[in-house]
Amino acid sequence: MTKRMLTPSQTVGPYFSMQLKPVVVPAGPDVPGRRIRVEGRVLDGGGRPVEDALVEVWQADAAGRYRHPADARDEPPPDDGFSGYGRVHTDFETGTFRFTTVMPGRVPDPRGGLQAPHLNLIVTARGMLLHLHTRLYFGDEDEANAEDFVLAQVPAQRRPTLIARLTDEGELPTYAFDIRLQGDGETVFFDL
Amino acid sequence: MGMAEKLTDHPPFLYRDYRSTVLRAPRKDLVEIVRTLSEATGPGPAWAELNDDDTDLTTNAGTGGEALGSRTIVTGRVLDEDGEPVPGTLVEIWQANAAGRYVHWREVEFPAPLDPNFLGVGQCVTGDDGSYRFLTIRPGPYPWGNHPNAWRPAHIHMSLLGSHLGARLVTQMYFPGDPLLAIDPIFNAAPEHSRDRMISVYDHDLTTERWALGYRFDVVLAGPRATPFEDGDGG
Numbered sequence: 102m103t104k105r106m107l108t109p110s111q112t113v114g115p116y117f118s119m120q121l122k123p124v125v126v127p128a129g130p131d132v133p134g135r136r137i138r139v140e141g142r143v144l145d146g147g148g149r150p151v152e153d154a155l156v157e158v159w160q161a162d163a164a165g166r167y168r169h170p171a172d173a174r175d176e177p178p179p180d181d182g183f184s185g186y187g188r189v190h191t192d193f194e195t196g197t198f199r200f201t202t203v204m205p206g207r208v209p210d211p212r213g214g215l216q217a218p219h220l221n222l223i224v225t226a227r228g229m230l231l232h233l234h235t236r237l238y239f240g241d242e243d244e245a246n247a248e249d250f251v252l253a254q255v256p257a258q259r260r261p262t263l264i265a266r267l268t269d270e271g272e273l274p275t276y277a278f279d280i281r282l283q284g285d286g287e288t289v290f291f292d293l
Numbered sequence: 294m295g296m297a298e299k300l301t302d303h304p305p306f307l308y309r310d311y312r313s314t315v316l317r318a319p320r321k322d323l324v325e326i327v328r329t330l331s332e333a334t335g336p337g338p339a340w341a342e343l344n345d346d347d348t349d350l351t352t353n354a355g356t357g358g359e360a361l362g363s364r365t366i367v368t369g370r371v372l373d374e375d376g377e378p379v380p381g382t383l384v385e386i387w388q389a390n391a392a393g394r395y396v397h398w399r400e401v402e403f404p405a406p407l408d409p410n411f412l413g414v415g416q417c418v419t420g421d422d423g424s425y426r427f428l429t430i431r432p433g434p435y436p437w438g439n440h441p442n443a444w445r446p447a448h449i450h451m452s453l454l455g456s457h458l459g460a461r462l463v464t465q466m467y468f469p470g471d472p473l474l475a476i477d478p479i480f481n482a483a484p485e486h487s488r489d490r491m492i493s494v495y496d497h498d499l500t501t502e503r504w505a506l507g508y509r510f511d512v513v514l515a516g517p518r519a520t521p522f523e524d525g526d527g528g
Contacts, residue, residue: 104374104375105372105373105374105375105376105513106302106486106487106490106513107302107303107374107487107490107513107514107515108302108462108464108487108490108491108511108512108513108514109302109303109304109464109483109484109487109488109490109491110303110304110462110463110464110483111304111450111463111464111465111479111480111482111483111491112311112463112465112479113450113452113463114450115397115399116387116395116397116399116450117387117450117452118397119395119396119397119398120387120395120396120397120412120413120414120450121385121387121414121452122344122385122414122416145316145317146315146316146317146318146320147316149316151317153399159331159334159335159336159458161331167330167331167334168338168339169334169335169338169339169456170338170456171330171333171334171456171457172330172334184336184339184340184343185336185339186336186339186340186454193399208329208330208331209329209330210329210330211327211328211329216329216331219331221331221332221458223458223461225463226317227313228311228312228313228314228316228317229306229314229317229318230303230304230305230306230308230311230314230318230479230482231303231304231306232461232463233319234458234461236331250327250329251326251327251329251331254324254325254326254327255324255326256324259324282316282317282318282319283316283317283318283319283320284320287319287320287321288319289321289324290319290321290323290324291323291324291325291326292323292324292325292326293326293328293332293458293459
């Protein structure tokens with residue numbers, strides 16, 4: 102059967118940040134789980150912060166459940182305050198983004214094992230004709246990361262681009278994750 | 294190979310005529326992965342559940358007044374590559390006003406008037422037949438800094454969040470017969486064969502007497518690739 106042509110992607114442009122409805126947190130304040138903070142920058146090929154990028158998050162809840170009909174496992178479904186989706190734009194002055202959420206649980210992989218905890222990220226910006234998919238893994242989850250089904254499909258020398266660094270172990274553990282669009286240490290982006 | 298095939302209908306990351314792509318395009322190949330539950334799911338259904346539609350951009354500024362401009366109905370269906378409707382997809386649009394001006398603090402170089410009755414933002418979730426519908430005003434073209442005397446053709450930005458991550462799409466809808474299309478680097482970054490997919494179709498049957506002009510715009514999203522989860526009970 103002939104497949105239809107896809108509608109081509111176009112840039113999000115410079116104006117989405119006051120136009121798209123803000124969805125800052127994937128998990129509301131009462132959602133069970135360990136709160137974490139993620140902060141980072143989106144960097145261009147010249148190492149400069151991209152001051153008008155959109156970073157979207159799609160994640161499982163603390164029990165490793167997605168709020169989605171395809172996730173039909175027996176565990177209790179996600180709390181009502183948990184959508185699993187959030188989006189933030191980078192700061193116009195500094196190019197940084199940050200959000201607070203709950204640490205995702207482990208999600209099954211197709212082999213019957215468990216993936217390491219991860220956030221699915223989509224990044225796009227003015228000057229990008231297509232968005233990019235990547236994943237954020239957690240630097241203090243060495244054991245889980247070592248057996249992760251998707252990390253194993255990434256060339257070993259590029260895996261570190263997907264690991265966020267724990268920078269603050271205080272009350273609100275904070276992970277640093279820069280997304281490099283191009284050049285040295287270019288982040289791994291996925292073809293889904 | 295999968296990637297090359299899949300990207301055929303899309304623009305390349307690097308398109309030199311659109312200058313901002315030069316430092317923002319990845320240079321390494323995308324890494325193809327076997328999908329997991331993380332990719333087989335996506336934010337569309339959760340958003341459909343948690344958000345209300347907001348489809349009348351001519352009045353949703355909430356001022357009690359109506360936006361200035363040519364009233365325009367934009368409707369269509371969201372389909373997958375096999376032509377099957379895709380329900381439960383969040384469709385968000387944003388656009389300039391009739392004078393080509395965005396409600397945005399960064400818009401400082403174009404001395405066109407703002408319209409106090411127009412925000413230029415709407416959202417809705419596709420129905421069981423994959424359809425969506427907005428009432429808006431026709432946006433104006435506006436200048437940008439890519440090259441001397443550069444003007445964007447009139448367009449409506451559209452963001453789609455579906456039921457799996459691979460269905461994510463951000464695109465722009467254009468209007469038929471716009472002379473600026475031929476010289477717009479963003480539109481022309483898409484391969485020649487797929488550009489027409491981004492041009493809406495004027496539909497006189499949709500046009501409402503003494504009210505608004507009608508344009509149809511169907512959107513075709515990538516379907517989910519088979520994952521082991523879809524073969525049965527997983528494991």
